[in-house]
Amino acid sequence: MTRMTIPIGPQHPALKEPLSFLLTVEGEYVIDSSLRLGYVHRGLERLCQERTYVQNVHVLERVCGICSHVHSTAYCQGVEALTELEIPPRALYLRTLLCELERIHSHMLWLGVLAELIGFTTIFMYTWRDREIVLDIMEEFSGGRVAHAVNLVGGVRVDVEQEHARSILTRLDDLAQQVDTFLDMIQHERTFQARTRNVGHLSVEQVHRYCVVGPVARASGVDVDMRRDAPYAAYDQLDFQVITAQQGDVWARTMVRSLETIESLHICRQLLQNLPSGDLTVRAPRRVPAGEVVSRAEAPRGEVIYYIRSDGSDKPARIKIRTPTLTTLITLPDQLRGVNTADVPTVLAGVDLCIACADR
Amino acid sequence: MMDINAVVEALRQLYPNQDIKPRTVPVADTFINLPPDCVHAATALLMDRFDVYHLSTITGQDTDHGIELLYHFWDGRGLTLRTRLPRAERAKGEPGEAPVIATLTDLIPGAAFYEREIWEMLGVDFQGHPNLSLFLLPEDWDDAPPLLAQTPGAAVSEDEADCSSPNDNQNEKLEDQESKQ
Numbered sequence: 001m002t003r004m005t006i007p008i009g010p011q012h013p014a015l016k017e018p019l020s021f022l023l024t025v026e027g028e029y030v031i032d033s034s035l036r037l038g039y040v041h042r043g044l045e046r047l048c049q050e051r052t053y054v055q056n057v058h059v060l061e062r063v064c065g066i067c068s069h070v071h072s073t074a075y076c077q078g079v080e081a082l083t084e085l086e087i088p089p090r091a092l093y094l095r096t097l098l099c100e101l102e103r104i105h106s107h108m109l110w111l112g113v114l115a116e117l118i119g120f121t122t123i124f125m126y127t128w129r130d131r132e133i134v135l136d137i138m139e140e141f142s143g144g145r146v147a148h149a150v151n152l153v154g155g156v157r158v159d160v161e162q163e164h165a166r167s168i169l170t171r172l173d174d175l176a177q178q179v180d181t182f183l184d185m186i187q188h189e190r191t192f193q194a195r196t197r198n199v200g201h202l203s204v205e206q207v208h209r210y211c212v213v214g215p216v217a218r219a220s221g222v223d224v225d226m227r228r229d230a231p232y233a234a235y236d237q238l239d240f241q242v243i244t245a246q247q248g249d250v251w252a253r254t255m256v257r258s259l260e261t262i263e264s265l266h267i268c269r270q271l272l273q274n275l276p277s278g279d280l281t282v283r284a285p286r287r288v289p290a291g292e293v294v295s296r297a298e299a300p301r302g303e304v305i306y307y308i309r310s311d312g313s314d315k316p317a318r319i320k321i322r323t324p325t326l327t328t329l330i331t332l333p334d335q336l337r338g339v340n341t342a343d344v345p346t347v348l349a350g351v352d353l354c355i356a357c358a359d360r
Numbered sequence: 361m362m363d364i365n366a367v368v369e370a371l372r373q374l375y376p377n378q379d380i381k382p383r384t385v386p387v388a389d390t391f392i393n394l395p396p397d398c399v400h401a402a403t404a405l406l407m408d409r410f411d412v413y414h415l416s417t418i419t420g421q422d423t424d425h426g427i428e429l430l431y432h433f434w435d436g437r438g439l440t441l442r443t444r445l446p447r448a449e450r451a452k453g454e455p456g457e458a459p460v461i462a463t464l465t466d467l468i469p470g471a472a473f474y475e476r477e478i479w480e481m482l483g484v485d486f487q488g489h490p491n492l493s494l495f496l497l498p499e500d501w502d503d504a505p506p507l508l509a510q511t512p513g514a515a516v517s518e519d520e521a522d523c524s525s526p527n528d529n530q531n532e533k534l535e536d537q538e539s540k541q
Contacts, residue, residue: 317423
């Protein structure tokens with residue numbers, strides 16, 4: 001059969017972000033693929049070297065348009081470790097709260113995108129409608145739906161009053177009911193399962209070979225989660241499960257992310273019900289003592305790692321960011337090999353790509 | 361979780377002539393300095409003897425001591441292998457002159473993107489890498505690697521401005537900058 005090479009992207013039908021793919025197909029089946037990034041590369045690592053530690057909180061929130069808060073969290077806790085600041089418990093709880101709200105938002109958005117790509121528009125409409133609940137909560141909390149600017153080096157900027165916390169808890173209960181409904185729908189919808197089972201398979205060995213992180217690794221049975229393995233913020237005081245599955249396909253990833261959404265709602269309840277009292281910030285020096293730090297956090301897509309080196313001035317000498325999407329992008333040629341072209345969008349969506357993250 | 365003391369002991373046995381000193385780095389990391397030609401074997405040792413398979417990323421940075429590479433491993437806690445390469449006379453496109461180190465992609469295929477990024481951002485040649493081609497930079501990029509300290513746009517110290525720069529064009533730009541100052 002004749003082989004054809006099809007360029008897909010940078011602007012393409014499956015994703016809203018630019019990514020360039022070169023698919024080699026034989027008939028209807030993909031036999032090889034390669035990819036190229038850089039269409040939203042903004043040079044953020046270099047930019048950070050030109051900005052002060054205070055300004056960089058806001059620069060680094062722009063790494064990702066979905067999980068902006070986890071980036072500033074990883075950065076701030078790195079700088080706080082360098083300056084040896086003791087962060088008030090209330091600030092750590094509020095930081096963690098926004099991390100989990102963001103995870104709920106990201107996972108619901110992802111479920112909608114996947115559903116739309118496989119033609120299940122009803123779920124897409126429902127998840128994106130109900131995602132508004134969590135977006136509203138985040139907007140009330142921080143003033144922004146996506147870029148929150150809640151973190152400061154030394155604490156957080158905004159507080160949650162007792163009455164507000166009660167109102168959030170009520171709405172989270174509504175959301176929990178909806179998430180249960182979605183879970184029920186996808187588990188009993190045969191079309192959904194037919195489109196996702198045995199598609200985009202990754203084995204445990206492949207996860208190890210490619211150093212994959214986050215829900216994609218967990219869906220292949222690799223039990224990693226920085227929230228439990230390297231507790232940061234308030235995670236050491238919380239009770240939660242790390243969700244794993246064994247199948248390693250898009251179906252397993254759907255289940256892992258959906259069940260994680262329920263766990264995140266559970267974490268949010270614990271945080272709001274047990275908010276410690278006290279200050280929101282401690283005073284942070286403008287100049288950071290010379291030294292280096294490696295800071296890790298669990299973004300909705302997996303481990304985020306920041307390496308920060310200070311030369312003792314008010315600007316970092318180097319900030320290195322590794323976002324989780326880079327670890328899953330590299331598995332795509334393996335996942336796509338032998339896949340029917342109609343399943344290519346499902347595979348792409350299955351790993352939950354965030355191209356702006358990967359490009360920085 | 362990996363036992364850092366056991367790792368250090370194993371590395372000392374592997375390289376008895378090297379002075380291997382672990383250094384604790386916040387938040388939960390240990391840094392170990394190694395010469396460039398030891399990194400590949402040390403990684404193989406980590407994988408074979410300690411089941412460390414997760415390379416979080418590789419950081420490349422241009423420092424006063426040359427180009428530094430930091431291999432951030434993770435297994436319940438962090439372990440970073442740090443190595444230093446001499447800075448390039450001409451950083452890009454000329455084999456033999458760029459800083460050189462062996463690739464890790466034969467051991468850890470997941471290192472491919474990280475090495476490719478360091479190649480284009482700092483001009484380090486990873487020998488044996490399957491595909492060192494532009495990854496994040498524009499296709500028509502023909503300037504010096506952008507994360508090198510002497511590349512225009514960086515804070516250029518006077519010492520560094522005197523160093524030989526990646527190409528002539530760049531020298532002019534640097535002179536322009538100096539004349540403005």
